[in-house]
Amino acid sequence: MSTTTPAAPARRWPAVPGPLRTGAGFALAAVVLFAVAPAVLSDFRLGLLGKFLCFAIVAAGIGLAWGRGGMLTLGQGLFFGMGAYVMAMHLKLADAQVRGDAVPDFMSIAGVRDVPGWWQPFASPVVTLLVVLLAPGAVAVLLGLMVFKRRVKGAYFAILSQALAAALATWVVGQQMLGGSNGLNRFRTFFGFDLSDPANRRLLFFIAAGTLLVVVAVVRQLMRSRYGELLVAVRDQEERVRFLGYDPANVKVVAYTVAATFAGIAGALFVPLVGIISPSDVGIVPSISFLIGVAIGGRDTLLGPVLGAIGIAWAESSLSESFPSAWVYAQGALFIVVVGFLPGGLASLGGVLRRRGRPAERVPHEEPDEPASVRTTEPEKEPVA
Amino acid sequence: MDVVVSQIFTGLSTGSIMLLAATGLVLTFGQMGVINMAHGEFIMAGSYTAYVVQQATASAGASLLISLVLGFLVGGAMGVIIEITLLRHLYHRPLDTLLVTFGVGLVLQQVARDVFGAPAVNVRTPSWLSGSVEVLGAVVPRTRLFILVLALVCLAALAAALQYTALGRRTRAVMQSRDLAESSGISSRRVDLTTFFIGSGLAGVAGVALTLIGSTSSTVGQSYLINAFLVVVAGGLGQLRGALIAAFVLGLLQSFLEYSTTASVAQVLVFVVIVVFLQFRPQGLFSLKTRSLV
Numbered sequence: 001m002s003t004t005t006p007a008a009p010a011r012r013w014p015a016v017p018g019p020l021r022t023g024a025g026f027a028l029a030a031v032v033l034f035a036v037a038p039a040v041l042s043d044f045r046l047g048l049l050g051k052f053l054c055f056a057i058v059a060a061g062i063g064l065a066w067g068r069g070g071m072l073t074l075g076q077g078l079f080f081g082m083g084a085y086v087m088a089m090h091l092k093l094a095d096a097q098v099r100g101d102a103v104p105d106f107m108s109i110a111g112v113r114d115v116p117g118w119w120q121p122f123a124s125p126v127v128t129l130l131v132v133l134l135a136p137g138a139v140a141v142l143l144g145l146m147v148f149k150r151r152v153k154g155a156y157f158a159i160l161s162q163a164l165a166a167a168l169a170t171w172v173v174g175q176q177m178l179g180g181s182n183g184l185n186r187f188r189t190f191f192g193f194d195l196s197d198p199a200n201r202r203l204l205f206f207i208a209a210g211t212l213l214v215v216v217a218v219v220r221q222l223m224r225s226r227y228g229e230l231l232v233a234v235r236d237q238e239e240r241v242r243f244l245g246y247d248p249a250n251v252k253v254v255a256y257t258v259a260a261t262f263a264g265i266a267g268a269l270f271v272p273l274v275g276i277i278s279p280s281d282v283g284i285v286p287s288i289s290f291l292i293g294v295a296i297g298g299r300d301t302l303l304g305p306v307l308g309a310i311g312i313a314w315a316e317s318s319l320s321e322s323f324p325s326a327w328v329y330a331q332g333a334l335f336i337v338v339v340g341f342l343p344g345g346l347a348s349l350g351g352v353l354r355r356r357g358r359p360a361e362r363v364p365h366e367e368p369d370e371p372a373s374v375r376t377t378e379p380e381k382e383p384v385a
Numbered sequence: 386m387d388v389v390v391s392q393i394f395t396g397l398s399t400g401s402i403m404l405l406a407a408t409g410l411v412l413t414f415g416q417m418g419v420i421n422m423a424h425g426e427f428i429m430a431g432s433y434t435a436y437v438v439q440q441a442t443a444s445a446g447a448s449l450l451i452s453l454v455l456g457f458l459v460g461g462a463m464g465v466i467i468e469i470t471l472l473r474h475l476y477h478r479p480l481d482t483l484l485v486t487f488g489v490g491l492v493l494q495q496v497a498r499d500v501f502g503a504p505a506v507n508v509r510t511p512s513w514l515s516g517s518v519e520v521l522g523a524v525v526p527r528t529r530l531f532i533l534v535l536a537l538v539c540l541a542a543l544a545a546a547l548q549y550t551a552l553g554r555r556t557r558a559v560m561q562s563r564d565l566a567e568s569s570g571i572s573s574r575r576v577d578l579t580t581f582f583i584g585s586g587l588a589g590v591a592g593v594a595l596t597l598i599g600s601t602s603s604t605v606g607q608s609y610l611i612n613a614f615l616v617v618v619a620g621g622l623g624q625l626r627g628a629l630i631a632a633f634v635l636g637l638l639q640s641f642l643e644y645s646t647t648a649s650v651a652q653v654l655v656f657v658v659i660v661v662f663l664q665f666r667p668q669g670l671f672s673l674k675t676r677s678l679v
Contacts, residue, residue, distance in 0.1 A: 072480045146660065150667045155420050155479055159614045160660060166611050167656040174649025284611065288487055295484065328495040335488025339481050340471055 016223045016302050025303070026213060033209035043198045050205040050273040052313040053212050057266035059294045059309035060215045061259030066291070067299030068223060069255040070235030071153075075161030076290050078168045079136035079260040081282030083267030085172070086135070088184040088277050089119055090128035095188045097123070105186070106179055116177050125191055136264030137257045144253035151249075153238075162284055169283030183278025190272040201273075208269045212306070215262055220302050222258065231255055232300075292331060296338050298347025308345065391523035392640050398529040400636020401536040402598075405591040406613035407620075407628050408539050412584035413464075414614070415623030416560045417577060419472055420483040424613070425606030426493035427463055427585045431456035431592020432601040433501060435508050446511035452593045460589020461582040463493075468581040473574075490607070497603040505600035514597065528597040535594050536632075539587055544625050546583075556580055560623055615659050621669030630670055635659075 017025060037049060058076055065071045092104035093115065101108065103115050121127045143164070147157055173181045193200040222228050233241050234248045241248050271277050280286070290309070297308020312334075320327035338345065342352065406428060413419050435452040442448040467489060475482045510528060517526045547553035558566040559576045567573050588606075595605065616635060620627025635655055642651035663669075 070480075072483065074483075143660075146664055150664055152663055152667045155414070155418070155483070156618055156663070156667075158420070158480060158483060159611075159618055160663070163611055163615055163656045163659070167653040170649045171653045174647050284607070288484070291484060325495055325499060328491055332488040332490075332492035332495070335491065336471065336485050339484040339488070340475060343478070343481060 016220060016228075022220060026217070029213060029216075033213070034206060037209075038202060038205070043201060046205050047201060047273060048314075048317055049310075050208045051270065052310045052317075053205075053208040054266040054270040054273065055290065055293065055313050056306045056309040057208075057212050057215050057269070058263045058290050059297075059305040060212075060219050061262030062290055062294045063297075063299055063301070063305030064219050064222060064231075065255045065259040066294065067301070067305065068228065068235065069231045069252055071252055071256060072158040072291075073161055073256065073259055074158045074284075074291070075163070075165035075287050076259065076263045077165035077282040077284070077287035078161075079140065079263035080267040080270070080286075080290075081165075081168050081172070081277070082136050082139070083132045083264030084271050084277040084281070085178060085184070085267075086122060086128060086131050087268035087271045088187070089122040089178075090125065091187040091190065091271065092184060093119065093123045094125075094191075098189055106184070107177070110176060112177075119177070132264055132268040133261065137261040140257040140260030141253060144256040145249070148249035148252045148256075162287065165282065165287040166284050169279040172279045172282070179278070181279055183276055183281070184271075185276035185278075187272060187275055195272060195275075204269075204272055208273060211265060211269060215265075216302065216306060218258070222255075223302060227251070227254065289331070292334055292338075294345075295343075296334060296345050298345030299343075301345070301347045304345050304347040387522045388644075390521050391525075392644050393637065394520065394523050394525050394529075395643075396637030396640030397533060397633060398525075398636070399639055400633035401529075401533040402591075402595070402609070403612045403616050403636055404628060404632035405532065405536040405539060405594060406588070406609040407616040407632060408536070408543060408625075409460075409584040409587035409591070410613050410617045411620075411623060411625055411628045412543070412580050412587070414617050415621075415628075416556065416580055416584075417476075418479050418622075419476070419581070420479060420486070420614075421464075421467075421472075421585075422483055422487040422610065423463075423467060423489040423493060424486075424585070424588050425608075425610035426490045426497075427460040427588035428592040428595065428606035428609060429493070429497060429601070429603065430463055431460050431589035432508075432596050432605055433497060433506075433592075434459045434589065435593040435596045436501070436506050436601055439508050444511075445509045446513060449511050449514075449593070449597075453590055456589035456593035457586040458589070460592065461586030464581045464585020464588075465578060467585075468578060472581070473577070476577075494603040494607070501603070503603070505602035505605075507600045508596035510597055526598075532594050532597065535590070539590060540625060540629060543583070543587070547625070552576075552579060615656070617669075619659050619662060619669055621671040624669065624671040627670040 033053075038046060041049060058080060062073055062076060065073045092106075096102070096104045103112055107115070115123075122131070147153075147160060152160065172178050172183075178184065188195055190200065190204065193203065195201065195204075222231075230241065230246065230251050231254075234246075234251045238248045241251070267277070267282075270281075293309030293312035294305040295308070296304075296312060297306065298304025316327055316331070319330065342349065344352070406424075409427070410421070410424055413421050413424065431452075434456045435449070438452040438455060439445065439448040442451065467486070471485055471489070472482060475485060514527045514531055517524050518530065519525070547556060555566070555571050555576050556579075558569070558571055559573045563573055566576075591609075592606065595601075595609070599605070612635070616628050616632045619635070620629070620631035635658075638658060639651050639655050642654050646654070
């Protein structure tokens with residue numbers, strides 16, 4: 001975290017567009033998501049896109065915490081899973097209520113007669129929504145304060161956050177009341193709306209799209225604010241920020257909490273859209289996989305993480321349908337190539353190519369005097385060597 | 386009483402497995418600051434080495450001994466290849482190393498699936514390791530005892546090498562102050578390579594040993610990796626005695642928690658204990674004293 005910056009510092013500000021470009025961007029995105037996508041895509045494809053949008057919401061948070069704040073959040077599956085399982089529990093209870101059963105279907109198969117006490121609160125939609133919105137953030141505040149106040153950072157933080165996602169997945173596998181390793185699935189209604197109705201599924205997609213736009217707007221405001229500058233400062237020179245009188249821990253906790261809240265919301269949307277949540281959606285591998293789209297798109301830009309996540313999820317679903325093993329190779333290769341050799345992501349590709357492709361043009365602009373002096377001294381040196 | 390003794394042995398055994406997986410990490414993560422997520426796949430490579438060697442040799446006993454050596458070399462060679470091709474470009478970006486090596490791990494897992502197939506394979510246990518012995522009234526499988534001894538031997542050998550050989554002195558020097566070591570004429574490049582070879586080789590050895598207690602699949606290494614990292618974090622970076630204590634404490638903790646709750650709850654509680662522990666000692670059990678701010 002205190003090491004060198006991940007991306008070229010010279011082109012940081014264009015990463016966050018100004019008011020005019022932002023307004024145009026939002027208008028364009030709204031048209032694409034609310035008018036073009038439903039018109040062009042089949043119901044099935046639209047559902048898939050909705051799932052990708054959930055990943056994009058997680059990615060927007062990771063972009064803030066990791067790209068701007070330097071915190072490698074390897075455990076977003078924890079928060080994603082919290083939101084998802086809470087929503088799934090509510091949907092199961094609501095389904096049981098609709099059918100007039102005492103317990104959700106999978107429980108009655110297991111021979112359970114009464115709903116466990118810790119499920120009870122989630123029968124209420126209000127409680128469910130409040131928990132989805134607040135619980136991941138609350139956990140993140142607690143964890144963040146514990147970790148960052150003690151100046152645990154860098155690799156330690158990454159490994160701890162990863163361990164927490166692993167812990168959630170391990171715990172859920174052992175919980176028969178959460179469906180164990182099969183997870184919770186077969187949801188019939190969503191807050192009273194029948195999920196088998198295409199019109200309602202489309203509505204669900206619109207909710208996801210609207211949420212994504214709100215999330216991007218929040219991230220943009222944060223990036224452009226004084227807080228956003230402070231966050232970048234903490235990433236690049238944490239000690240210097242401390243000496244200036246700020247507490248870097250507080251700065252980090254805010255970004256971590258925002259990212260966690262986004263992940264929780266995304267998880268809650270994921271459940272009705274995809275229709276299943278299982279430990280394999282919240283463990284270590286999915287948690288790290290959230291990062292690849294962020295890295296590819298450009299981790300410290302506003303739109304890079306979002307577009308990267310959508311692109312990667314789309315590539316995965318279309319490639320892995322036909323070539324499952326090829327996708328794994330591609331994913332591994334992307335991690336190696338993009339993170340290793342293009343840390344700024346595709347957003348920085350233009351700048352990198354411009355710098356590499358035209359060295360002759362660059363030298364006179366930046367150091368007008370040097371080349372001449374170098375040229376005069378070189379022939380003199382050669383006979384000596 | 387018997388229950389307590391047998392839980393203690395289960396704990397020591399769990400701890401020794403964590404220790405074996407973590408010993409290599411103490412070097413690569415602790416010493417060089419490389420967060421090598423492919424370490425788990427080096428473990429897997431060791432396991433498959435044992436499998437391949439056993440296909441080729443008749444005697445299970447001989448094949449175990451051969452694979453321990455070969456596993457070390459295979460793991461080490463993979464480590465060196467990755468160090469040369471990728472990691473040396475990334476020493477100044479430790480967090481990115483993590484993601485890059487995760488990508489390497491993904492690829493290696495898929496290679497293993499394509500070469501050896503998705504179903505898990507098994508390695509026969511030599512006759513002199515089958516069965517169990519009775520220690521203080523508790524029944525302990527010989528294989529578990531073997532792993533316990535192997536983990537301690539690996540750790541002791543590594544500690545001795547670091548303490549008494551010229552290479553060990555150079556390694557410690559580079560670890561304590563890279564710049565100062567370089568200006569005293571030590572080639573930190575060569576030290577890095579050797580350290581990484583040994584650390585990765587130990588992962589291979591761990592992989593070979595793990596075939597004795599479980600079947601081998603492409604994700605075998607991944608399942609041990611998080612615990613191994615936590616051992617290193619809790620023990621303190623680059624601290625062998627820290628890793629030793631942390632591994633056995635965590636192993637015992639897990640075994641007793643598992644006895645009173647369930648396996649998954651125990652694992653979660655162990656994670657929680659580590660997070661709380663780092664509250665009090667953010668640098669782990671032992672730490673190298675430096676004057677640097679970070």
